[in-house]
Amino acid sequence: MTSGKDQLILLVEDSAITRKMEIKVLNSLGYHNILEAENGEHALRLLRDNPHVALVISDWNMPGMGGLELVRALRSQEAYRDLPFIMATGRAQMKERMEAAEAGANNVITKPFAPQELQSAIDETFAGKTLAGRQHSRVRQPERTTSGRLRLKVAHIQITDHLTLGVVKSLIETGKLKPRHFELETLCMSSWNPVQKALAEGEVDAAFVLAPLAMDLFAYGVPLHIILLAHKNGSIAVRKKASAQSLKAMFQGKTFYIPHELSIHHILSHMFFTGLGLNPGMGSNAGCDVLYEVVPPVRMPEFLSGQSSACGFMVAEPIGTKAIAAGLADELFLSGELWENHPCCVVAMRDEILEQHPEAAQELVGMLVHAGKYISVNPDNAAEIGVDFLDPQGTLGLKKAILKNVLADPMGVKTDDLLPLADDFVKIQDYMVERMGLGSRIDVNRLLDLRFAEKACLQAGGVSRRSVLHDATDFAHKKVADLENQAVRSSKANLDREGQYLIFTLMDQTYGLDVLTVKEIVGMMPIRSVPEVSSEVKGVVNLRGKVIPVVDLRLKFGLPELPYHNRTCIIILDIPRTDRIIPLGIVVDTVSHVENIKATQIEDAPAYGLGAPLEYIAGLAKDGDKVRILLNVHRLFSHPEALLPNQRNEGQEAA
Structure with a gap:
């Protein structure tokens, strides 16, 4: 059997949010013919009504009939004995993979999974490379x-x-x-x-x-x-930006992210939460009041800021410090504080x-x-x-x-x-x-x-x-007391803003852009206008065969439009997205120089009078009586791919 993209897939998952995310992954791989079931009983009803289902992808833990019971039920019926079945689970232990294989699952994929991981599992399943056949590790040939x-x-x-x-x-x-x-x-x-x-x-x-x-x-x-x-x-636990709640109340009933079920991060955070008198556990465990969810380390800040149910995460550095520096999180504790030299x-x-x-x-x-x-x-x-x-x-x-x-x-x-x-x-x-x-x-x-x-x-x-493991209850209560009694900003808070900046001007104000986002600076060149775009989008330029949208920063900031002159230039930016880098040009009055700005020079911006909307400002850099307004490119162009109508690939070849 081949894994054609038009084959009917039955996705069995009780969480609507997770189901939506997994459908998005399937869609990105070209699979759009998908049935959805909330548990095993629902899946069996759909299978009876849809005999052409070619693949089942099922969660393990679900209310009612879970994934393990579902695959056993299918293998007990002649009609479904050979139906390809992939178990998707947040549990990552080898004994569970063995149990799934013995029940009849062809493959197991650990959630969360990337598109390429799912495609590999689908390909292996349709190629007949069953989980049972791969239980014993093959010999590695040097x-x-x-x-x-x-x-x-x-x-x-x-x-x-x-x-x-x-x-x-x-x-x-x-x-x-x-x-x-x-x-x-x-x-x-x-x-x-x-x-x-x-x-x-x-x-x-x-x-x-x-x-x-x-x-x-x-x-x-x-x-x-x-x-x-x-x-x-080397690891750090962070919490979502502080609120008026006590820390214990902040965690209760919320989701806490870890990089893997079998990890020091799971162990140490479990010690900390139990030390506070909470009952942490994976989402499938009854009676848990802090729910663990496994998330790829590099995506934890994104999940923390994007999910209202999230309260924090524990992860290897530098991901936690970067989240603190970006203003997404506050420090909870360093792993070495609870277990020194672990x-x-x-x-x-x-x-x-x-x-x-x-x-x-x-x-x-x-x-x-x-x-x-x-x-x-x-x-x-x-x-x-x-x-x-x-x-x-x-x-x-x-x-x-x-x-x-x-x-x-x-x-x-x-x-x-x-x-x-x-x-x-x-x-x-x-x-x-x-x-x-x-x-x-x-x-x-x-x-x-x-x-x-x-x-x-x-x-x-x-x-x-030698390592020293401290008493978790004493540590947790002392740490919470220290955090709740201080309002001092973390020393890590400005680190994401330290670095080299390209200094440029608009009217009489000086701005800075992180040089890591700057690809090059070019003089003014012909800009081809594009219909049905906002007034700040001047059009596109053809730069060595690449079509790049161009935005006039004056107009984006609501400043008066002025004629371009011999010092006007276009700064070409590389804006990183989750899956690619997007090029974008911005028109500025003049470019001055590159300046090294330290974290100690940077302050948060006041809420008024800076000549640019506050949400675009990363901070203010002071140098004597001079002030540079540092721009946050990610906020400035949060969706650069939407600047041009019907644009699908900003890096396409120019006609």
């Missing part, structure tokens, strides 16, 4: 490069926890490190789901991965070992590499330990490397100042002590299994392969810190 060295493929995501890998990559590219036994290939993935899949199914040699997730994979027979810590500390992400390597290429494993571990020392001594340089490594396309809008703050925070991420300690993993396992009902017990000493780390850390010398 690859050789043309030089005869091992091609070492290492997966990671866009968080500071994985910066040691980025520093190793940078030092190799600049010739400061010269591996003899391997060539490094890093694979940046969208979320933990594809990292988990790649590691489990032998698509990569190693991965920077959540420690509890690596423990779960090991428990179910994936041939891997933890060979090094990626870091210690592990979080680890380096897990496939056994095929450890057995066949131990010299490459030792060399990589040695370089990662070296990179960890480099980060601790050179946070400024490391932050610069991190911006390129963690945000190569600029879609996160990550800034060096934010990364440097995270690296320099005394309670922030630590990379100079990467030796795993068995006791820490025992603490993780005990809390997950006994308090949260997650995971399976393993022999921690069998999971850890410390021969490489012990040798590398001994050669590098340096510090060794």
Whole structure:
């Protein structure tokens, strides 16, 4: 059976919001023939009335008949015995994947999922690659490069926890490190789901991965070992901007985002909420008064600001600090405050590499330990490397100042002590299994392969810190008291606004634009008018074959229109959206220079008299008696794709 885009899909999901989001994902993949059911009973009725359904995508936990009962019911009937079935669930444990396979599901996809993850699951399902057939991890065949060295493929995501890998990559590219036994290939993935899949199914040699997730994979027979810590500390819990409510009341009945069910973030936030006397749990658990939802780390700020039911999230840096700096959140606590020097992400390597290429494993571990020392001594340089490594396309809008703050925070991420300690993993396992009902017990000493780390850390010398787990109840009540009794703005609040700005003028006022959004500056050129657009849109220009809309900033700000002169110019901006970069031109009177503006110079704007609508202003930069109005491009053009009628692709080739 092939996965034609016109085939009828039955989507079974009790949450209307989640169902809407998943339909949007399906639509983006070209699937528009979709039936919707709210639970298993509803799905069975629809199947009886629609015999041409080609695929069922079902949630696991639903009121009435859930996904597991639904697939069992289908497999008990001859008509549906071979109907392709994908289980979509926020639960990520291997034992649940096994249970789904035994019940008859062809595939399991962990929510939330990206379009490419869903398409892959659909393709595998229609190709007959069943979940039952993939329960045992396939053998990873090490690859050789043309030089005869091992091609070492290492997966990671866009968080500071994985910066040691980025520093190793940078030092190799600049010739400061010269591996003899391997060539490094890093694979940046969208979320933990594809990292988990790649590691489990032998698509990569190693991965920077959540420690509890690596423990779960090991428990179910994936041939891997933890060979090094990626870091210690380094995560942050934030809450939605403060309100008049007490913190406890603010969380009660609300949704709190975590990056994965099997994560330190889940464990530490669970400790904090239970310390406050709350009962946190996944949405399917009865009696919960703080509801966990799994969200890809890079999308947490977007979800927090866009969902009224959200109260906060816990995540690896720099995502939390960036949300604070952008004015979306307030700091709740740093992970190192509750559990000092705790592990979080680890380096897990496939056994095929450890057995066949131990010299490459030792060399990589040695370089990662070296990179960890480099980060601790050179946070400024490391932050610069991190911006390129963690945000190569600029879609996160990550800034060096934010990364440097995270690296320099005394309670922030630590990379100079990467030796795993068995006791820490025992603490993780005990809390997950006994308090949260997650995971399976393993022999921690069998999971850890410390021969490489012990040798590398001994050669590098340096510090060794034991972890200290504080009493969660005492910590939670003291932290809440401190937060509720102070009205001091976080030191992180201006970091997102620090950086280099392109200074320009309109009339007699000076403005600044973040240079990271500026692609180039061009002189005035012919602008082709476009009908049915607002007056501020002057039209489009053809810049080296690209059609780019142009907005007169004077008119957008309600200033009088003036004739263009020989110093008038067009600033071409790159405005990042979720899935692409959109080019846009703005007409300004003059461009002056690029200026480095520090966080300490920046203040919030007053509510009047600045010559630009307040919602467009990121802040005011003071320098002596001069004031620069710093513009927020994201607010200035929140929907740049809507500037031109019927415009679908601003980067299309010019006619």
